[in-house]
Every structure is written in C-alpha cells, then in structure tokens.
Amino acid sequence: MQKVGLIGLGAMGRGMAQSLRRGGYAVHVHDVRPDAVQAFAAEGGTACSSPADVAKACDIVISVVVNAAQTEEVLFGANGAAAAMRPGSLFVMCSTVDPNWSVALEQRLEAMGLLYLDAPISGGAAKAASGQMTMMTAGRPQAYEKAGDVLKAMAANVYKLGDRAGNGSKVKIINQLLAGVHIAAAAEAMALGLREGVDAAALYEVITHSAGNSWMFENRMAHVLAGDYTPLSAVDIFVKDLGLVLDTARAAKFPLPLSAAAHQMFLQASAAGHGREDDSAVIKIFPGIELPKKAS
Structure with a gap:
C-alpha cells in the first residue's frame, strides 16, 4: 500500500483522509488535536506526533489547514515537515491563500528539492467525506506525476489550471x-x-x-x-x-x-x-x- 500523509483533520481533512483509505492508501495523519488523530487511527489510519513524523513516513504530504500561517507552521515550524521530507517528495497545499504566497512557496520548496502542488479545495465536509469534492490545482508536471492517482482518490473533479503554482489559488x-x-x-x-x-x-x-x-x-x-x-x-x-x-x-x-x-x-x-x-x-x-x- 502506498503511504500518503495528511495534516489537518478538520471538517474537510478528515473526510479526505477517509477517502484516501477507501482508495487503498496507507494514511498517516497529524493534527494539533490529539483526539482527532487517535479517532482516525482507531479506524485504521496511522497516528503521527508531528508534521515531521508524517514527512518521514510518506513521499506525499497533503496539508489541509486553515490559512497560510498554519501552512508555514506545518512546513517550517518546530518539527515541521519540510526539513524531514526526502528530495523529490511532494507537498500538496489545500488551503485558501494569497496566490502570490503560493507562488513563493513553490520556489522555496523547489530550492529544497521538493515538489509542490497549489491545490485548494471546495465542496464542503460531506463531499470531502464521499470523495466528491473539487480540487483547483496548478503545479509542475513532475508534481502531477508524483501525485499519480492520489488526487482522484479524494476528489470527483481535479482541475489542472497551470504548469506552476498560482492559478489554483x-x-x-x-x-x-x-x-x-x-x-x-x-x-x-x-x-x-x-x-x-x-x-x-x-x-x-x-x-x-x-x-x-x-x-x-x-x-x-x-x-x-x-x-x-x-x-x-x-x-x-x-x-x-x-x-x-x-x-x-x-x-x-x-x-x-x-x-x-x-x-x-x-x-x-x-x-x-x-x-x-x-x-x-x-x-x-x-x-x-x-x-x-x-x-x-
């Protein structure tokens, strides 16, 4: 089973993690709320104590947090994912953010040898849980290649809007x-x-x-x-x-x-x-x- 990491088990993230499990992926999760992590682990997921632990286990890390500041914390904060990700790993950013910030994040991660998808989501908790949400994505061809069918496991509609970050946001x-x-x-x-x-x-x-x-x-x-x-x-x-x-x-x-x-x-x-x-x-x-x- 391919390992996929997901950080942020809120209204959308939990449903996305469930969809990934139904799709046959081994899902490693982290959230600032330990009870949310343990609840998902009880369903068959793998609990991780930090974003770094998720990144160490998985070559694809999906972030479903509220905003750019929280995404920064996931990547570059204490026990952040970025420093723990292996070169060639993929970070999928699903938050609603300033498009210019997303463009800059792609450049920062590329400098570290990491792939990035600008991939905000829409549809609400029910569609996330049923795998029927929409993803608005943009990124390098190598990022899409790395993602494989992971995006389709979470979303009914995956729109590819550009060959670099920005247009998704x-x-x-x-x-x-x-x-x-x-x-x-x-x-x-x-x-x-x-x-x-x-x-x-x-x-x-x-x-x-x-x-x-x-x-x-x-x-x-x-x-x-x-x-x-x-x-x-x-x-x-x-x-x-x-x-x-x-x-x-x-x-x-x-x-x-x-x-x-x-x-x-x-x-x-x-x-x-x-x-x-x-x-x-x-x-x-x-x-x-x-x-x-x-x-x-």
Whole structure:
C-alpha cells in the first residue's frame, strides 16, 4: 500500500483522509488535536506526533489547514515537515491563500528539492467525506506525476489550471468571492422576509424552487431554519477569504463592490461575537427580526 500523509483533520481533512483509505492508501495523519488523530487511527489510519513524523513516513504530504500561517507552521515550524521530507517528495497545499504566497512557496520548496502542488479545495465536509469534492490545482508536471492517482482518490473533479503554482489559488479565491457574496445575499433575503412577516419555511420552499435560488441559499438558509449555527464553515473563514479577494483586486486596482459589501457584513458579524459560528450566522447582523429557534 502506498503511504500518503495528511495534516489537518478538520471538517474537510478528515473526510479526505477517509477517502484516501477507501482508495487503498496507507494514511498517516497529524493534527494539533490529539483526539482527532487517535479517532482516525482507531479506524485504521496511522497516528503521527508531528508534521515531521508524517514527512518521514510518506513521499506525499497533503496539508489541509486553515490559512497560510498554519501552512508555514506545518512546513517550517518546530518539527515541521519540510526539513524531514526526502528530495523529490511532494507537498500538496489545500488551503485558501494569497496566490502570490503560493507562488513563493513553490520556489522555496523547489530550492529544497521538493515538489509542490497549489491545490485548494471546495465542496464542503460531506463531499470531502464521499470523495466528491473539487480540487483547483496548478503545479509542475513532475508534481502531477508524483501525485499519480492520489488526487482522484479524494476528489470527483481535479482541475489542472497551470504548469506552476498560482492559478489554483486564484481560481479558489474567485470561487470564494461568489460563495461569500451568495451567502451574504441569501442572509439579506431571508432577513427581509422575516422582517416582512413571511413564514420562513414557506419562503425557503418557494425560493429553492424559483429562479432566485442559489446553492448557498439552499444550503445555508437551511441552517437558519433549523436555528443551528454549528460551524461547518465559520463566519471568520469568510472574513479571511473575502479579505484575500479584496487584497488581490486592490493590488490590480480592480473594483469589487459586491465583495467589499459582503466582507463588511462578515466583519460585522464577527465583531458582534459570531466569528466562530456557521457562516450563515451573518444573518444575525440584521436588526428587528426574530430568527427561528433550534428545536429542543
């Protein structure tokens, strides 16, 4: 069995690790939460105490952490993976990051004799667990050759967007532009309906069968109807991701008025104490509405 390492057993990473195991790979894992590592080991994975231990065991290391800072820690922090990886090994970066940072990371790893794939992901926890998510990838041909069928074991759609790092992360932040704006618009629409006295369940039923529907309205407003803000993707994720979108556009002097408005909505929700709640909690910024309560 080919050994594959995965670091970061959050909502997406755990499902990806499960998909790799179903695909016949021997999966070595690490997470900052020991209980998450032990839970996966109990299912047949191999627990590792640090990113370096993962790298020592595997020629392919997949990182599924929140942001660039955490990826830096995985690679170059205490007991980091980079120094322990053998020359010719592959690092697959699945976080949403500044595209320029991803380009620079490829150069840093190449200088160490390591291969790199810029490979952000999308689809949510359920699709990650079923191996049906999307990967937006870019990297050297040698990196794809090294990856073999590993990417296909985790994703139904693997898009190859360039022969060096950058375009994977660019496409991901454009996806996040749409996702964030759609969630913000969905919350605004539901809030208006509640303010006007429309039954929330009836509004949801009509919109999800009408031209105004979006995947985000259908998915996230179901959380609002249930009164359940357990974070599948948190408000603060979109504070970060829409911030990356705006930073990229600002550098190119390109206007993004809808993204800027949505970013302010998520910032407002975070400032009000909802940053770690599900991103649908952005609806809580609207005044004068009574949200559905969670069933007891």
